[in-house]
Amino acid sequence: MTRQKTFIALSAILALGVSSFIAGCGGGSGSEPTAEISVQSAKGPSGVSTMATERGILPTAYSGNFVSSDDDQVCYDMEALEIIGEVTEEMRGFKIDPPANFSNAYVSFTLSSDGKYLDWESANSTVLAVIVKGGPNFYVFDYVGTGFDWDKALFSPTNKGGNIPTISHYNVCYMPDVPEGDQGCTPGYWRNHADRWVGVDPGDDFDATFDVDLFNPNITLGQAIWLGGGGVDALARHATAALLNAYAKLDGSNGQFVNYPYTVDEVIQMVQGAVANGTIEATKDEFEEANELGCPLSGTPADPVIP
Numbered sequence: 001m002t003r004q005k006t007f008i009a010l011s012a013i014l015a016l017g018v019s020s021f022i023a024g025c026g027g028g029s030g031s032e033p034t035a036e037i038s039v040q041s042a043k044g045p046s047g048v049s050t051m052a053t054e055r056g057i058l059p060t061a062y063s064g065n066f067v068s069s070d071d072d073q074v075c076y077d078m079e080a081l082e083i084i085g086e087v088t089e090e091m092r093g094f095k096i097d098p099p100a101n102f103s104n105a106y107v108s109f110t111l112s113s114d115g116k117y118l119d120w121e122s123a124n125s126t127v128l129a130v131i132v133k134g135g136p137n138f139y140v141f142d143y144v145g146t147g148f149d150w151d152k153a154l155f156s157p158t159n160k161g162g163n164i165p166t167i168s169h170y171n172v173c174y175m176p177d178v179p180e181g182d183q184g185c186t187p188g189y190w191r192n193h194a195d196r197w198v199g200v201d202p203g204d205d206f207d208a209t210f211d212v213d214l215f216n217p218n219i220t221l222g223q224a225i226w227l228g229g230g231g232v233d234a235l236a237r238h239a240t241a242a243l244l245n246a247y248a249k250l251d252g253s254n255g256q257f258v259n260y261p262y263t264v265d266e267v268i269q270m271v272q273g274a275v276a277n278g279t280i281e282a283t284k285d286e287f288e289e290a291n292e293l294g295c296p297l298s299g300t301p302a303d304p305v306i307p
């Protein structure tokens with residue numbers, strides 16, 4: 001579907017007041033954003049700028065506003081407007097409103113002293129898109145496939161007087177690099193360190209987390225991490241540890257990262273594949289090998305998970 005057609009469809013759906021339908025299309029599990037799509041006032045692409053950034057990016061203009069409800073929603077809102085493709089668990093976004101300099105471990109953004117231009121640099125990550133809002137409209141700077149790790153002089157659409165307005169806010173969606181994994185923590189570690197859990201909670205349902213139907217009656221992740229024995233129970237035990245390792249790889253656990261071989265999406269897909277194909281034992285072995293690579297998390301006393 002072209003962008004223009006999408007916007008006609010989007011406008012029609014929004015006009016019907018069922019904007020939650022679109023939010024429901026967002027993929028992913030775990031920390032899935034639940035807010036409704038928050039870009040109702042965006043009117044769709046209205047043209048491409050003739051002025052470029054320092055790296056030669058010509059932004060696409062959109063009329064209206066792009067106001068994501070929170071940082072977790074930014075990439076999903078960009079997906080809804082077809083600015084980027086399907087959002088994965090690894091993608092991260094943020095909005096800076098009012099505009100200010102911003103930096104984290106992956107990206108840094110710097111505003112010019114007059115507030116009209118934005119520079120950025122990335123490290124260990126890929127910037128997918130940047131939205132710059134100023135005046136009544138906003139520009140979308142699409143970096144997908146460019147391989148750029150910096151650009152300078154991003155700007156908002158010129159106003160009626162032909163001048164570049166002061167930036168009123170900006171939004172960014174990026175993908176942290178996924179390094180080769182050589183670390184992993186065992187089910188035994190995770191069951192004894194409740195304070196280290198990240199991304200999911202012991203009370204979360206196992207089947208819902210992995211989008212499978214392996215247990216009836218259902219069990220929680222806290223119960224899964226305590227399971228003994230082999231077969232499906234061993235898969236559940238190691239898959240839960242694998243998921244925690246993957247989240248700790250991505251977001252860190254109390255500030256410490258686990259350089260795990262698999263991403264969150266991969267762990268979930270591996271569990272789904274094991275259930276669908278009956279390869280329970282083989283997948284358990286893959287998780288077990290990764291979970292025993294060596295655990296870099298330390299320094300906190302045992303705090304057993306209550307199943």
Ligand SMILES: [Ca+2]
Nearest residue numbers: 207213215216
């Ligand atoms: Ca079930």
